[in-house]
Amino acid sequence: MNKKNYAIQVDDLTVAYDYKPVLWDIDLKIPEGVLMAIVGPNGAGKSTLIKAILGIIKPIAGSVKVFGKPYKKQVDKVAYVPQKGSVDWDFPTTALDVVMMGTYGSLGWIKRPGQKEKKAALEALEKVGMLSFQDRQISQLSGGQQQRIFLARALVQNAAIYLMDEPFQGVDATTEKAIINILKELKSDGKTLIVVHHDLQTVPEYFDWVTFLNVKGIASGPVKDIFNDDNLTKTYGINYKVAVNQ
Numbered sequence: 001m002n003k004k005n006y007a008i009q010v011d012d013l014t015v016a017y018d019y020k021p022v023l024w025d026i027d028l029k030i031p032e033g034v035l036m037a038i039v040g041p042n043g044a045g046k047s048t049l050i051k052a053i054l055g056i057i058k059p060i061a062g063s064v065k066v067f068g069k070p071y072k073k074q075v076d077k078v079a080y081v082p083q084k085g086s087v088d089w090d091f092p093t094t095a096l097d098v099v100m101m102g103t104y105g106s107l108g109w110i111k112r113p114g115q116k117e118k119k120a121a122l123e124a125l126e127k128v129g130m131l132s133f134q135d136r137q138i139s140q141l142s143g144g145q146q147q148r149i150f151l152a153r154a155l156v157q158n159a160a161i162y163l164m165d166e167p168f169q170g171v172d173a174t175t176e177k178a179i180i181n182i183l184k185e186l187k188s189d190g191k192t193l194i195v196v197h198h199d200l201q202t203v204p205e206y207f208d209w210v211t212f213l214n215v216k217g218i219a220s221g222p223v224k225d226i227f228n229d230d231n232l233t234k235t236y237g238i239n240y241k242v243a244v245n246q
Contacts, residue, residue: 006031007030008029008030008066009029010049012026012062012063013027015048023052024215028211032160033190034208034209037195037207038195038213039210039211040218041237044235045214049213050163050196052064053071054078067160078161079102079155080163081167083169084166084169091138095125095134095135096122096134100118103157125152127155128149129148130145130148143171144171147171148178160191160192162191162193164196168197183206195207200232209222210223212232
């Protein structure tokens, strides 16, 4: 099978902290053009999986391919939105500056952003409804506003794959709807989006693909086929009943 059929392919991936496995023997094939949720209980390894795909965390076994090649050769094709809690929001910089940081990958570190990059950053800010906040210090923004800024920074990269670690954490309902609408628009443009997600009730509404994870991979596939009580129970260890309206 041609591995380029997959946006991301994970084979036999194991990650351990202090000899304790956090991810165990994960096999995962993510097709191009899906909007996928990664779901599982706290401590299931969801964020670790994202970081292992990005090479931030080194696995003790296994491999990751992005469009059939190692991630290091495909860095320019991948954008990352980290957990909001992992960012130093007191760093003295404006919203526009944060978004323009997303252009550094295409420029390289020698060349500085110019008018073309600024225009792209302003367009991304407008898309996430934050254009009027471009000169605001990021420390002065609300949690939802900060999340929109980080989404804009990812958008300006114009990547093929977007990895997002809990983008809906701590945001209000309006911001959540705005973000999911942008993600669906990216999907309609052929992008692949992988999202660590907690709210099981919104999985059928927001996503077309889902991966169940609890240290081991439980199941992965189309929401309509595998988002069911059986897989929820296997993943969370209790008898789950969820209303799935297809």
